[in-house]
Amino acid sequence: MRYAVGIDLGGTFVKFALVSESGDILFDDKLSIGGKALRDDILDTVSKAIGKVIQKAEEKNINVIGIGFGSPGIVDGGIVHGGADNLNGWENINLANLYSSQFGLPVFVDNDANVMGLGEAVYGAAKGCTDAIFLTVGTGIGGAIIMNGQLYGGYKNRGTEMGHVTIDHKGIQCNCGGRGCLEAYASTNALIGQYALRSGKNESEINGHYIVKKFQDGEEAAVECMQDHADYLGHAIAGFINTFSPQKVIIGGGISESGQFYIDMIKKSAFSYVMPDCSRFTDVVGATLGNSAGCMGAASLVFRNCN
Numbered sequence: 525m526r527y528a529v530g531i532d533l534g535g536t537f538v539k540f541a542l543v544s545e546s547g548d549i550l551f552d553d554k555l556s557i558g559g560k561a562l563r564d565d566i567l568d569t570v571s572k573a574i575g576k577v578i579q580k581a582e583e584k585n586i587n588v589i590g591i592g593f594g595s596p597g598i599v600d601g602g603i604v605h606g607g608a609d610n611l612n613g614w615e616n617i618n619l620a621n622l623y624s625s626q627f628g629l630p631v632f633v634d635n636d637a638n639v640m641g642l643g644e645a646v647y648g649a650a651k652g653c654t655d656a657i658f659l660t661v662g663t664g665i666g667g668a669i670i671m672n673g674q675l676y677g678g679y680k681n682r683g684t685e686m687g688h689v690t691i692d693h694k695g696i697q698c699n700c701g702g703r704g705c706l707e708a709y710a711s712t713n714a715l716i717g718q719y720a721l722r723s724g725k726n727e728s729e730i731n732g733h734y735i736v737k738k739f740q741d742g743e744e745a746a747v748e749c750m751q752d753h754a755d756y757l758g759h760a761i762a763g764f765i766n767t768f769s770p771q772k773v774i775i776g777g778g779i780s781e782s783g784q785f786y787i788d789m790i791k792k793s794a795f796s797y798v799m800p801d802c803s804r805f806t807d808v809v810g811a812t813l814g815n816s817a818g819c820m821g822a823a824s825l826v827f828r829n830c831n
């Protein structure tokens with residue numbers, strides 16, 4: 525059995541795990557990253573995280589073959605080029621060189637959402653599938669495309685920004701500089717904003733779980749907002765299905781864990797807009813790996829790329 529270090533860097537935590545090729549997590553933990561952490565602090569924290577996993581592996585007499593790393597931003601050739609708005613100075617860093625020279629192991633890096641999608645494709649909701657679309661619904665909307673069993677990232681891995689397809693061409697301004705993007709309508713943040721407007725409540729008192737609870741209670745504002753939320757996602761997913769004809773569309777992110785009803789609403793919406801021939805072999809499902817998807821996907825980068 526082969527083993528790898530899986531690193532999942534987010535805006536507030538670095539999660540890390542010792543993962544076996546068959547998908548068992550032998551050890552995992554996380555370290556927090558202060559909101560004002562600078563580039564070198566973040567690099568140090570990641571270094572500590574890798575060190576902890578390697579130490580744990582040594583205690584278990586396990587030989588680690590490499591380090592997999594999911595990082596926010598545009599990542600290509602082991603380098604994070606930029607685009608990670610939540611991390612200060614997180615650009616133009618050769619993460620692969622840095623950590624491989626520090627730990628003497630091969631290091632493989634990809635974008636965090638790509639890595640999560642890969643984790644779900646290899647070990648989770650799309651296990652055994654060759655073609656899948658992954659969407660993570662949170663503060664923003666990220667995603668990944670698995671095509672012919674491989675991550676697809678476009679030329680120089682700069683694509684698959686699934687949250688930034690247009691669903692309203694005259695729509696509201698998006699953080700990306702575009703207009704009418706899926707993320708601006710269907711992220712958890714967008715849902716909270718819409719619910720605050722319709723209910724008259726203060727945004728600071730609301731989160732995704734609160735709205736889901738009110739939806740289940742049948743509160744009118746929550747029902748309307750959740751139906752719109754599912755409909756926005758359904759429109760975009762229908763487009764993804766018509767384009768890629770995946771076997772699975774996987775919905776992840778905190779709100780996707782609300783229950784099967786949440787996935788069913790989105791699925792119903794998506795299937796009301798798709799072309800039947802494109803969607804014949806497609807199902808829309810919830811993610812199954814939860815918070816472990818990133819570390820498991822990162823480790824699977826190692827297993828795929830090491831001989």
Ligand SMILES: [Zn+2]
Nearest residue numbers: 688698700705
């Ligand atoms: Zn956008």
